[in-house]
Every structure is written in structure tokens, then in C-alpha cells.
Amino acid sequence: MIPIASPVYYLGDWAGNVTDDYGVDWVVQTEDGWSSSPPIKPTQTDKSQGDGAWQGPGFYGARVINLKGTAIAGDRLSMLAAKRRIKAAIGARALAKLTVAEADLTLTSQVRLSDQIDISDKGARGFVWSLTVVAADPRRYSADSAQPSTGLPVVGAVGRTYNRTYPYSYPIPAGGTGSVFFNNLGDYDQTPAVITIWGPVINPWIAHVQTGRTLSFGITVLEGQRLVVDLLARTVMLNGTASRASAVTPGSAWFMLTKGLNEVQFRGDAGASGTGAVPVMSMTAASAWT
Structure with missing residues (x-):
């Protein structure tokens, strides 16, 4: 053409x-x-006793x-x-x-x-x-989307080490917060994203710094599994097929990305892994215009 x-x-x-x-x-x-x-769909109701409207x-x-x-x-x-x-x-x-x-x-x-x-x-x-x-x-x-990702920072155990290996994997405590950053170049003040959490991780949560809103999940995502959170559709899917909307914990608040720079944080308890895999969160987003 x-x-x-x-x-x-x-x-x-x-x-x-x-x-x-x-x-x-x-x-x-x-x-x-x-x-x-x-x-525009305006939100307003005429005042029953007074001039104007509630808006x-x-x-x-x-x-x-x-x-x-x-x-x-x-x-x-x-x-x-x-x-x-x-x-x-x-x-x-x-x-x-x-x-x-x-x-x-x-x-x-x-x-x-x-x-x-x-x-x-x-x-x-x-x-x-x-x-x-x-x-x-x-x-x-x-037309171009970004897909930043972060691992879950962990803190190694403090103490004496021994030259012996036991046939069991213990959960690794989370010791920090991972963050991904996305610069929304558009003018839309509520821009969606799809967030994917890869196990092994126990009770993960994600937080949007700019709005102060947090989504937490009462679920264990095993090694090799993924939890996909669609901020626009407000769905939570395990491995793309099983809904886990019930895992959203009370007090959670859905959010959207804002204009300009966005930071989304990731925390949780790293679960057991037989291969040394660490929890990872990735986010797929595109700038949006009105």
C-alpha cells in the first residue's frame, strides 16, 4: 500500500x-x-430545593x-x-x-x-x-507497548553456614520491594495495564505509588504458575484459565495508571523453589490519549 x-x-x-x-x-x-x-457522561442531579444541581x-x-x-x-x-x-x-x-x-x-x-x-x-x-x-x-x-518487570528482592538468612545439603526447600522470606516504572506519555488520566505475577510467591500484593492504592491477594502462586491481573477488566486469572477473583483481600482498591510517570510496587513472601526461581512481576501498558 x-x-x-x-x-x-x-x-x-x-x-x-x-x-x-x-x-x-x-x-x-x-x-x-x-x-x-x-x-462525556456527566454525573449530576438537579437540586430539589435550590438552584442548580449536585455534580x-x-x-x-x-x-x-x-x-x-x-x-x-x-x-x-x-x-x-x-x-x-x-x-x-x-x-x-x-x-x-x-x-x-x-x-x-x-x-x-x-x-x-x-x-x-x-x-x-x-x-x-x-x-x-x-x-x-x-x-x-x-x-x-x-501502537507500541512497554513491558517492564522486576524480581522480588530477598534478604538472605544471617547466621552460621554448614557444608551440608538437606532434601527440602524452605520458603525464602521477602526482604524488600520490587518496582516497575512506566511513563504514560498520553493525556488519559486513567490508563489500564495488565500485571502478571510469576511464582513461587505467597500472598503477593501490588501497589500504585501515585494513587496510594494497593491490591493484595490471599493466594499461593507456585513455581511455574502465573497470576494475571487485568486492571481494565478487573479480573484475576491463574494460568489464564481459572478465575481467582475471590483471592482479592478485603481492603484492596483497584487502580489505573495516571498521566506521566507511574511506579507499581511488588511484594510478597517468596515460596519454595526446587530450581532457584524467584518471584517476578511484569506489567504491560501503553500510553493512552483521549
């Missing part, structure tokens, strides 16, 4: 503002919903994106094939990735088709098209 204008829109195997591999020029003439901020912090709604343009092919058969390609780019059921590449930044969003794809002929070799997609998560994410 050869870009012919900016930005370039990529959706499945289709792209807008390009000359595609079949020689068809796809021109996006109108865009609505991508460049603007998401719709709280609002929320962002789903992002609806409309694209309209023209397609010009070299011949009628190529034009007919182009119609089929744009309709095959996205369907009503599965999510698709919308990527928008601008001169300075490339951002992505997970979208689903929300209305029919309209197509109207324009001459013998061209047609006018329009499509509407919706992103349930209104954030526009950086």
Missing part, C-alpha cells in the same frame, strides 16, 4: 488514504469521532467513529472487488484493530462495526463508501 494522504487509516486488510495493492485509490474525505475527545466527576462514553470517502479503481472489475474488500475488513461480531498513522503519532483502538457499510456507485470505476465503528474502550493507545 502507498499512502496518498495523511492520516492513514488501517482496519483489517483495508486502509484509507492509500493506493492499495490492487491499484485502487481509497480517499477518506470525512472523519468524525477519532480526532475529537470521547463523549460529581463525569465519565467518558464509548467512542463512535465515522469514516466516509471515495474509491477509484482502474477498471470496473477492480471496482467490484474493492467493494467486497471493504465489507470484509470488519464484521458485526469480532473486534478489529483500527490504527491511525499521523505524521507525529500512530494510535490504535479496538472497534466493532456498529452500522451497515454504505456503498453507492460513482461512475463506472468508482464508488462512495462510509462505515461506522464503535470502540467500547474510548482510549486511543500508542
Whole structure:
């Protein structure tokens, strides 16, 4: 594909503002919903006895994106094939990735088709098209994600050593706090992340320094197991299949990453290991924009 204008829109195997591999020029003439901020869901209630309203912090709604343009092919058969390609780019059921590449930044969003794809002929070799997609998560994410990780610092036992080995592994006491850092370059004040904790670790907890919120888990993650914490979906999964939401201890508070520099801390008791494995926490996150 050869870009012919900016930005370039990529959706499945289709792209807008390009000359595609079949020689068809796809021109996006109108865009609505991508460049603007998401719709706002205000939180307010009219005062029953007084002027004005009671008002709280609002929320962002789903992002609806409309694209309209023209397609010009070299011949009628190529034009007919182009119609089929744009309709095959996205369907009503599965999510698709919308990527928008601008001169300075490339951002992505997970979208689903929300209305029919309209197509109207324009001459013998061209047609006018329009499509509407919706992103349930209104954030526009950086195309590149970061995955910092940290081990669990431990303190070795203090005392006399003996030149003898016993066929048993004892838990290693945790002696410190590991930290991962992520710089959210976007302007979204609540950006999600996926945190993975690798065993062996007993009763792990994670804390977001900037908000002061902590999530702790009453669970033992054995060597070779992983506990995956999705901050957006608010799910806790062991080895990707078994829910462990019940392991979240009372007093825990879910959090999101903020704008700018974020520090997430990791603690727990290192469990028994037959191979010398140490507990590790990793975090996958991408900068997010409104």
C-alpha cells in the first residue's frame, strides 16, 4: 500500500488514504469521532430545593467513529472487488484493530462495526463508501507497548553456614520491594495495564505509588504458575484459565495508571523453589490519549 494522504487509516486488510495493492485509490474525505475527545457522561442531579444541581466527576462514553470517502479503481472489475474488500475488513461480531498513522503519532483502538457499510456507485470505476465503528474502550493507545518487570528482592538468612545439603526447600522470606516504572506519555488520566505475577510467591500484593492504592491477594502462586491481573477488566486469572477473583483481600482498591510517570510496587513472601526461581512481576501498558 502507498499512502496518498495523511492520516492513514488501517482496519483489517483495508486502509484509507492509500493506493492499495490492487491499484485502487481509497480517499477518506470525512472523519468524525477519532480526532475529537470521547463523549462525556456527566454525573449530576438537579437540586430539589435550590438552584442548580449536585455534580460529581463525569465519565467518558464509548467512542463512535465515522469514516466516509471515495474509491477509484482502474477498471470496473477492480471496482467490484474493492467493494467486497471493504465489507470484509470488519464484521458485526469480532473486534478489529483500527490504527491511525499521523505524521507525529500512530494510535490504535479496538472497534466493532456498529452500522451497515454504505456503498453507492460513482461512475463506472468508482464508488462512495462510509462505515461506522464503535470502540467500547474510548482510549486511543500508542501502537507500541512497554513491558517492564522486576524480581522480588530477598534478604538472605544471617547466621552460621554448614557444608551440608538437606532434601527440602524452605520458603525464602521477602526482604524488600520490587518496582516497575512506566511513563504514560498520553493525556488519559486513567490508563489500564495488565500485571502478571510469576511464582513461587505467597500472598503477593501490588501497589500504585501515585494513587496510594494497593491490591493484595490471599493466594499461593507456585513455581511455574502465573497470576494475571487485568486492571481494565478487573479480573484475576491463574494460568489464564481459572478465575481467582475471590483471592482479592478485603481492603484492596483497584487502580489505573495516571498521566506521566507511574511506579507499581511488588511484594510478597517468596515460596519454595526446587530450581532457584524467584518471584517476578511484569506489567504491560501503553500510553493512552483521549
